[in-house]
Amino acid sequence: MILLSFDIEEFDMPFEYGKSLDFDEQLAVSTEGTLAVLDILREAGIKATFYCTANYAKHKQDVVKQIVAEGHELASHGYFHSEFIPAHLASSKKVLEELFDTPVSGYRMARMMPVDEREIQKAGYKYNSSINPTWLPGRYNNFDRPRKWFWQDGVLQLPASVSPLIRFPLFWLSFHNLPMFLIKWISGATYNKDGYLNLYFHPWEFTDLHKPEKYGFPGYVMRNTGDDFIARIKDFISWAQGKGYQFKRTGDFAADIIQKSRKQ
Template sequence: MILLSFDIEEFDMPLEYDGQISLEQQLQISRTGTIAILDVLKKYNAKATFFSTVIFAESNQDIIHRLLEEGHELASHTWFHSDFKNEHLKSSRERLSELFDTEVIGLRMPRMSPVDETEVKTAGYVYNSSINPIFLPGRYNNLGVSKSYFKLKEVIQIPASVSPIFRIPLFWLSFHNFPTFLYRYLAKRSWKDNGYLNIYFHPWEFADIKNSEFKLPNFTTKNTGQDMIARFDTFLEWLVKNKQKFCTIKEFVDIIN
């Protein structure tokens, strides 16, 4: 079973590298990428989960309506991508639900940041997919966390997938930089080990972000834009040939809960 998810947000990563980008550019790049993602998913009838910030959703309501109409799940990525307060947990969930008349039960914190699970439960979430169970220097050390789903404070935790041995991450950065054959091998090992694969991407990966003003390092821009669209398309084709089924995280939670 394949759990595809996308963090649709303000593309503020250039600011982490002292680059220059306006909020308008951030939103436009993410909009362009989200449309490309939806087109590929539709081609393979693959359902996915979209974790959206309120800022992106309010500015791109037509996109959110489209993804819901095509059978995808809308979940919360809090209110802003670079400014978080605990009250944003509840307010973002309620705002997204109100705007699009849909049940929002899932959370992913921006940049997979840690969060108080008591606050997550109080805010009304059923699941949280904010854990990358690896050691990433300068970001997090989750080597002691389960690779498979588990419950914490009554909230179902669904970590991002890693390889069974050595916990090699299978998130977006690996998808860009690993040789295709290696990524597919590790992905197959992971879904056989856990019974599912949970991997996530961002819309800006599917857009043109090779702008000198952004000052992004090569490992973030490699295989982005049209290269990423083609790479992702062939990956989904490969999954289909391997008889893998796609489902939203909400559907997966219904199965395991």
């Protein structure tokens, strides 16, 4: 099973590199990428999960309505992408459910940062996918966390996929910088070991990021973005379907685990 997910947010990543964009442009970049992602999924005939900030959703309701109408899962990515208080866990869920008349059972913290699982549970989420169980300088130090799904404080945890043994991350930057044959080899080995892959991307990756004067991104962020990344993800999906791997919304995958746990 492959769980494809996309984090829709105000495109504020340039802020991390000393740049700034006005809010309308942040929304426009994320929207351009989201529409490209929807085209890819529709062409492949697969469903995915979109973790969306309430801030983006309130300003781009037509886009999020399209996501839901096309059968994809809507989950929470917090209220704002660059601001967090525990109350945002419940308020973002409430906004998404009321605006789009769909249940929101999943959460992912912005930038995969730590979040109190007791607060996640109190806000009413069934699963959390906010852990990258690897080590990256200045970002993650999660070698002590399980690689595969586990329970914590009554919430199902779905870490992002990493390879067996050395825990090489199968996250968005890997898909930009590694040769596709290597991505497929690591993905296949991880799938065979774990029985599933949990992969996450951002819609803005599907736009042209080769604008160093505007965004300030280093080469490893800009590499293979826009049309090149669209081609890469299409190629990956085709490869996975050729291997007989199935795609599933994260919430459906989580619901199956929860149901089996209740029967035990």
